[in-house]
Amino acid sequence: MSPERQEAFEVQMAEQRAALRLQEKRKARQMADSSTTATATRPVGVTLLDLPPEILTHILLHLPFTSVVICGGVNRHLQVLISESAELQYYVHLGVYGMVDNPHCGLPISERLNRLLVRERRWEELDPDFEKIIDVPVVAEHRRRHLSTGVLSILYESGVLRQVQIPSEADQEAEWKEIRTAPFLINSGMRSLEQDLHILITAQPQTVYTNAVKPHTVHEVQVHLNQLSTGEPHPDAQRTISFKMREEFGRPWVAVECVGDNLLLILRDAMEEHKPDDRIYAYDWKTGERKLEINAPFGSYRRLLFLTTHTFLLSNASNGELEYWRIPQGPSETHTPDQPFFILSLPPLSSGNVFRQIFLSAKPQPAGGLQAASKPFYTDPHRTIIIVEVTIQPVDGSRMTVFSFFVHRSSLMECLDTFSAFISSDERPTPVPYDDWGPSVCRWFSGSANGYSMGSIIRVFGQRYTSAAIGAGPLIVLNFNPIDVAKVLVAKKRHISEVKTQDERSQNVDRDKGNQYIEENQGGESARKGKEISSRTSVPGILYGPFTQGPQITSSSFSPWLQTKVVIRALDPLADPGHCFENIVYSSLPYTMRSSREKYHFEDLLLGEEHMLGARLAGMRRIKQLHIFHYG
Template identity: 50%
Template sequence: MAASSPEQHESFEVRTVQQEALRLQEMNRGRKLVKSLLTETIVRPVGPTLLDLPLEILTHILLRLPFTSVVICQGVNRHLYGLIFESTELQYHIHLGISGLVDNPHCDLSIAERLSLLLARERRWEGLDFDFHKVVDVIFPFKSSTATLSARIFGGVAVGGCRYMQIPSAATEEVKWREIRTEQTIVMEVPGFHEPDLHVLITTQPRTVYTNVAGPRTVHDVRVHLNQLSTGKPHPNVRRTTISFEAHELFEEPRVFMRCAGDNMVLVLRDRRGRSMSFDQVLVYEWRTGELKLTFSAPWRSYRYPLFLTTHLFLLPNVKTGELEYWQIPKSPSEPTPSQPFFLLSLPRLRSGNTFQSITPFAEPNIGPYNGSKPFHTNPRDAIAFFYVDIWWGRLNHFRLFIHRSSLIGCLDQFSAYTSLSDRPEPVPYDKWGPPVCRWLDDDQGPWLETTFGQRYVTPPPGSGVREAPLTVLDFNPIGVVKVLAAEKRLKAGVPNEGSRDTAQPEKGEHIWQLPVDNAENGPALEGRENQLPRESRSLAKVVVRPMSPLSDPDDCFENTVYSSLPYTVRSSLEKYSFDGLIPDEESILGVREDYDRQIREIQIFHYG
């Protein structure tokens, strides 16, 4: 990748401004078109218009539109404004879109009840105002390095097996720990997936093989145990409750990284010791049938965890090449089995002598069907994909990279010319795809469990020496950014926000506004509903919008300055807490406390709904 000159960055900014201008022009043309169609009879009474339809039919039509289009229609005239404002179904549709949520059609609650729960939930998250707080003692401690949280199931590996619990949704709900015991060595546990009621436990066991030529040798049997999450027993709806295979003979101590989506399971096998410097194995199974659908290898320590973009498309960060590899899983036996990625995104190039030590992605919730009982759930397509990026330069440097899962999918269309199904594709340079959709931050703490859910990221607790700190949440929901920016616009226009606390000091080139969240502009869909907002806020909110913001890189890890632009809001609680780790999920933030041996001893649950 050629060095990025100021002229190139200026050209990029010009293109970005031009694209935004075109988008606004299209939006304005759309507004004018909708308004002309709806009011045509006022100018030329040539027959019935859309507004002459019965309210039930008109509501049905609006519910089929994106929520942003419904908000635009609300501003067309009084008739539509009144219809949309008074319709519980349309208000629920709008607020689902604003919150990045998806309705659960299998829920028994009425639309009015769902809307009430949704508004209360979003108020609590915006104010970091939990509705209950629960302390859970971990009577069978396990190390934080083995702990996982998925589908509201928290668990970890302990001596002789694994233990997990479901995060409570009500203060009166009792916490129950389940246990799965095994005499084999556990190398990974994934505690929960919503739709198939699945718990995955992966073990290895050495076995001596005697041959006439080379004499005895040790091989490792890898076993993927497919259990039912609700019972802890073997899953009743799979053809093989245990998928077994033999690790490569050169592996002295196999390590496994795994993710599931839909019916597909991707496993990355690596030799933990790596004395043979062999290679990494990647295997893709259809877990319901046990069918091996794809397998390939790469140089040792190329990969860690995969990241699913769809149920048949996954991404593998490659530390050897500094690229994000896109792999397609065959949907049927008639489809060809790929031997290489078909699309590559390049990360910023490193300075000579520096190397990527690891690139670890997380994205929750996982892609796949939802079969829970809640009235709504987070849209996995809009979730933030969060990458821990470790770079070795005499010592480890930690960075955090945030990209929406939808942006990673969108790159396939935007840069389709870089796709190749025959030869290894040319990677898309970072300067082409990355700055508009990425946010890079430096990180002194390094990884501690999964710290994202949906579009929210909970910053890790401060290091040793700081006893207490507020809960701080970064929210990459673009609607939240617009809401806080709109509040600033109101203030600049002379509309006061009582009690605002402008304490943020903006950096050069940074746009920040801080205010109590209950004073934030809530958009046209909330107009007239101000009495539903909390009277007192338990957090402060600010928005960070840094167009083409340079990453702080004091050790010169990267060859060129790394730019990123993805905006986000920041909320910090007024209360301060002392924890060793913080993990968000669909409804809660978990505060974890460890002992001197990094064994988890206590979990505190802050529930927001």
């Protein structure tokens, strides 16, 4: 160091020492003043930790649950406060499991917390508190089945609708109820208990003579809004929603969704003969006011999904896109949209292939509403997983191929912020390419992967998807909750560490076995082929603190955690032996996969808030028996 720089350095250090002495003198003076002032009420050096526990708890409850976990991991005082507070424990575990508290439940917090932990342990171990088999009274072909708010509805080809409340107690009997429907019933839908709303849709054919030579058939569509509890017309529905088709439909087909006051309908021709335009209508079901009407070429739309109470997603099979639409919210919005305001592209197809259909499903819907007062919590709709089932067919009409991918509803909403430059309200927006938005937030599967079938969109609820192995096999549940992924990884890592500690003499052998175990159970087939796996890939670190030591990860419950497969492969290529896509499709969304100890043989499965239902069929579309698994 040169003499000049040495001198400057010494001057700087002297100035710093002088500043420190001045600061110490001021602090000593303040302490002396506070000790001699009888009216002093609070020391100058008060910190957050000096606040009473009640105020600290109140503050922590206004933070995101992830921040509460972090606070417990960095400070001993806060860790003790959080671990000993049932209110904070309940708040954190609601966030961990993707649940929302039901403020209308009268149970104490400690009881709600206990029920939550017991319920999640059952799901994690696929160990129901009871099983029950019920017979379906009429063996007939059904058109559709739907499980909502614990009620299973089966709509038969004959137009008959039958419903049963799925038992939540082992001694509760299942009683079937037949809904007397209007003629020409084509669909039904149920709202949550918030609205007590049951929707029936009829399409009555009418013969129209435009000339004396060739009459044609049109349909009058009516939306019947009834109370689910009584079957009578809903008192909040001010008038009947009805309209006539202006074009000839061989057989009207309707998809219906309802969130809050918004009712959405997709109408298309299931016969595919006359190929009239697809129609999308949005209504305020209480006033009967039509808020939105969309016309599109035949075959464009088959499914819709609410992202929020006023934003919904349409899958456009003609373009291979997911379209974002917005429902006008009131008189202030005079502009009725005639185009989507944002579009996400699916991976482009190779030459000679087309999207045959794109189905969407997620439960529960946004604004799930009030639940029964006996239910202490319910699934957070904004953190649910969406399954998108894509059917691709060569233009020559040969065999179709099915793919499915999963993405969180929150991830699709975050795309609006990430790609805000693509939003347009004046003209049709430019689609965001899949390679820009999809690989980091999606997980793709071919039509059959890892020995289980991926063929049904009715098997998803919350962040779980259920399936059964082909033939007789175990029940399989995929969980796309990233915190569940992190917890399983921690449990596996801790177990391997404990094994090493128990026998130091075989440390090297244990390390090799542990590494092989993680490779086989976390990386799967791709890891065995030499693909690099990182435990940090797409896995949040918020649970590497005190909350990894809860009742789910004690030494007595290592077995179910170690039997859980963890998939965290980043940029995992989709198996596409038929070369349906133009380029390799990558995805990275992590998940866990659990299998039941027992084996079953079901032709179909349904998943709900508390239940898993296994259906045994007589033929392709004749339900004869239901096996109920209740997890609480």
